Amino acid sequence: MEIYLPIAAMSVHWLVILLMGAAVGFLSGMFGVGGGFLLTPLLIFYGIPSEVAVATTASHITASSMSGAITQWRRRSVDMTMATVMLIGGVVGTGFGVWLFGLLRKAGQSEIVVAGGYVILLSTVGGLMLNESIRTLLAARSGQAAPVSRLQHHSWIHRLPFKMRFRQSRLYISVLPPLLLGAFVGMLSAILGVGGGFVIVPAMIYLLRVPTNIVMGTSLVQILCVTAVTTVLQAATNNNVDILLAALLISGGVIGAQFGVRMAARLRGEQLRFLLAVLVLAVGARLLYGLVATPIDLYSVTVLGAGQ
């Protein structure tokens, strides 16, 4: 049955959207990522206007990170002080991002910024992940232990002012890095519709040196709050959140995630990361092709509203 989406202003088959949500939910459950970076491009390929895809994906990530955050909260692996600091930055970043997105939309450039941003994001993350997983796979084959890349001690972070104690993470560092990290991820969420887990997690581990068990829970709380704020701000400022689309995606997503988590238990970590890297690079390549290839139609039409 076709369903008419009130904000996207198009008819979609409900099963297609449900399955799309389920597929992304499956992957996010399997790889432990939010899946926004896959869902937004998928929706755009399906024909959903890119601004609606970006804004609605934020609500999808809100749901999936809510589910994860509750589990982590029960395990007491959330540093609320750290999460609050990142959140303050996050709200500012999101507000700025939503405002910037509105400007880009008015200038008719939101599509190119979304697509271009994704190409950069996906090729960087995919490339890094592919590199790492291949090294690990090769090392495992030759019978050696994988070389653990030890990052230098980032002493410059310790020299920054406004130090603060993060009890749960057992850290005494400046509030500036988590604040800026939060702001950057908030902006990504508004402009690209991603939760930003793949930016927050490595940054917390390697830059802030937060204990790994605290990283997952804290980043999930941060992502949850930022995407929730993004959803509200996008709806309030740019009117581009489609509640029916969100409901379908979320329903599929939460079911898919359960299967994904189970599948993940059967595969090895580096194999999973290799698969994810290939997938990420493929999506990036497809988006890049769309930007570079000569369009079939040079013109695009936007209905501005009833005349007279």
Place this chain on the structure above:
Amino acid sequence: MNRLLLTILLAVLPLSVQAQGLVAGISQDQIQITSNYAGSDVVVFGDVQQQTDNSENAPVGKPDVVVVVRGQAADMAVRRKAHVAGVWVNSTKITLNDIPAYYFAASTRPLSQIASVQTLKLYQIGAANVQPQGTSTTNSVKAEPFRRALIAERKRDRLYLEAPHGVEFLGTTLFRAHVPIPAGAPTGQYTVEVYVIRDGQVLDVQSTPFFVDQIGLERDLHHFAFHWPLTYGLVTMLMALLFGWLSSAIFRQT
């Protein structure tokens, strides 16, 4: 400007030429688009009385009937992509004001056989002859490719349609045409114009409006999203949180 001229022409026309005794009607004056609306037809029907003219130059054969349906006029922005640093980006933008969001032309024969290009242009008969009331540029040469692109795009989306044999005569004077209103049809006021043309001359015209409205959940949601955007955003957020909490609660049980 064009539209104004057209209106004036339509107003004075039946007086200046011999009336053909055209009577036309439509099957419904309201179409309601619901969530499972898969498209429907409005039937335009009518009767063209042959005039009783016994003089030597009395025309022979049946006149042609053209049914033109225009949707609510809308302002549309058309953007052209340009190749900048290896990437295609939107560059030139021209706004076409008050151009119908939907257009349909049905006729008894292909339009080119019915009237001259000038006549068709004048009355904006045929999708290619649809004109905006104004453009954001005063340079009409510059705006022309944008107008053509808009028409091509609307045709692709099946919102500008033509049916060269869409008007069928049932007997000698009765005619009928089906006007398709697809699922994606824009809402608003539609105008049906029935033209009677003989020997390339417009003899009579009649205009009737009908309305396409969206009803049901989608309309309410759209209204909600645009009139109470903040509340709408909060509701969407709460829905997402609830779904997430539910899934974790169910997951914990299994």
